[in-house]
Amino acid sequence: MVIEKAGMPPTARPRGKKGETVPTVPGIALAFDEVGKTFPGGVDALRGVSLTVADGEFVTVVGPSGSGKSTLLRIASGLARPSSGTVTVGPEAPGYVFQDPTLLPWRTVTGNVGLLAQLDGVPKKRRRELVAEAISLTGLEGFERHRPAALSGGMRMRVSLARALTVRPSLFLFDEPFGAVDEITRQRLGEQVQRLHARERFAGLFVTHSVVEAVWLASRVVVLSARPGRVIAQIDVPFAYPRPADLRFDAAFGDVARTVSAALRESFA
């Protein structure tokens, strides 16, 4: 189903039942075809972006600051509309996590994780099941009654991941979610995402400024040019999952990271 086409009037995003996967084009979770975005005032954020994410595929996006990475995710989620081109996604709401975990400080972990399901009107019993499962998947058991102020930055991010998991997304969008935590916590959160992906098999589109993180997580890395963002390289990452933490120090890993880095350097040119 084509949800956004330049010139179409804004429409409500169509949605399937929770947990149901309704692929738009069989095997494709997200497709951008020649997508451009010009903001009112004339900022050209994206130009002619074509990009496909297959069902269950995990793709990372790197590019200079201002190259339109967040805009790309906002368009993929239906929060923003393209100025040109076509975006094709399934009818379900995607999972979406941001750099800031945006938790409600007065709610407990359980209350925060259950927020989206509550806003969606999911019945209490089902909500409890979804929340318990998401808390277990993100390793937050024992912290259910804690409030955000009593959690570390990494744990707050896990609450944000858990909250997004309750929508049982077939497409998961990550907007540089681990930029604000220390290196080891960042690696552990990456391992968490990889375990979730292995179990839930969602398609992932993950924006990051870290080349190492981009290569370690993805089966393909997309490199955007400086503004207006265009896809200047797509680099396959050939390593099998699950990937050990120390794959990062492997010579073959270094070769892929070097290729991504070189493309990224060009993008700054």
Ligand SMILES: Nc1ncnc2c1ncn2[C@@H]1O[C@H](COP(=O)(O)OP(=O)(O)OP(=O)(O)O)[C@@H](O)[C@H]1O
């Ligand atoms: N609502 C808006 N109105 C006008 N300009 C915008 C709007 N949102 C983003 N922009 C501009 O579009 C360009 C792309 O922004 P975007 O946030 O998508 O880039 P980014 O690659 O995610 O950047 P960063 O890596 O710094 O987070 C920037 O120049 C930004 O200032």
